[in-house]
């Protein structure tokens with residue numbers, strides 16, 4: 001047995017020596033989790049409102065999820081898409097049940113789900129124009145984040161993401177969210193789709209209004225464009241509805257999802273409306289790992305618990321008082337907090353300056369929360385967080401702000 005301090009030193013040294021330096025990591029090695037709590041290698045407990053960046057929808061090691069994954073791991077893990085497996089069929093049925101008539105493609109991450117959407121747009125453009133490579137343009141949003149692949153990066157107009165990797169994929173242009181005219185002005189004969197997040201996550205929790213989303217739907221209908229929504233961060237219950245666009249009552253033509261879907265197991269998915277589902281045919285898209293029995297069993301366990309425990313209703317009921325308590329923080333500490341935005345358990349606390357010192361102070365007091373663009377502290381509790389845990393996070397935040405005044 002090695003002592004915890006030796007393990008801790010080794011892990012930090014191993015990272016320093018051997019792990020690619022493409023992340024700015026907190027000086028913390030996590031070794032165990034249960035519900036909304038995680039423990040580091042020195043035995044310190046933290047309330048985890050990072051949730052692996054909106055991934056651990058049921059918190060850590062939920063017993064139903066663990067049992068489902070253990071059972072499936074002992075039964076059948078991977079067979080490829082050269083064959084059917086029961087879990088993939090069932091998961092597709094459940095997601096179609098949530099989104100509406102259509103079909104589902106499975107992959108392994110948000111970026112891959114979005115790649116599939118971008119390829120769908122190209123196929124739609126080919127059908128629309130009758131020519132390959134003519135109608136290929138996609139209108140996205142300023143401050144968007146869609147992932148780190150070439151398609152995702154090209155749809156993400158941020159210098160810190162694109163720098164060093166140019167040239168980007170051709171055909172992306174960018175409107176301003178909640179400014180319908182700025183999108184309408186970008187539509188031309190070669191436009192195939194509009195693609196955006198209903199609530200921008202990475203750039204600081206910026207929600208699209210209902211009127212704007214309805215306006216985009218009409219714009220797409222008028223010009224035969226696909227309305228494609230990136231629900232990778234805001235989907236799977238995080239806002240208190242399974243898909244965040246349900247709040248606006250619009251129906252998209254395609255949806256990208258990942259993050260919370262597997263509850264910690266990597267899985268991504270694209271849902272395509274029935275009308276456009278036949279644009280894909282055997283051979284024009286695929287991935288080896290997509291929709292394995294194990295990944296789909298993990299996602300089915302997430303959906304089971306969301307349904308069985310009424311987590312969507314619970315998120316909606318608890319987020320009202322929780323948001324109020326956070327708004328009160330803004331009112332009490334206006335020098336530090338200038339606003340609180342978001343829906344359900346996707347919340348951004350707008351700080352007046354760089355959030356890093358606040359995030360470090362929260363961590364020292366036992367709360368893990370990620371930052372987001374534009375000086376925002378993000379709070380992403382698991383969907384089954386208790387009212388006590390939500391209140392405790394506010395209390396820790398209050399202590400940090402009081403100590404800085």
Ligand SMILES: *Cc1c(COP(=O)(O)O)cnc(C)c1O
Pocket residue numbers: 108109110111112114145146147148197201202230231232233234258259
């Ligand atoms: C995280 C995220 C992605 C990228 O997902 P990965 O699984 O990291 O590839 C894409 N879109 C949005 C909105 C995200 O939040």
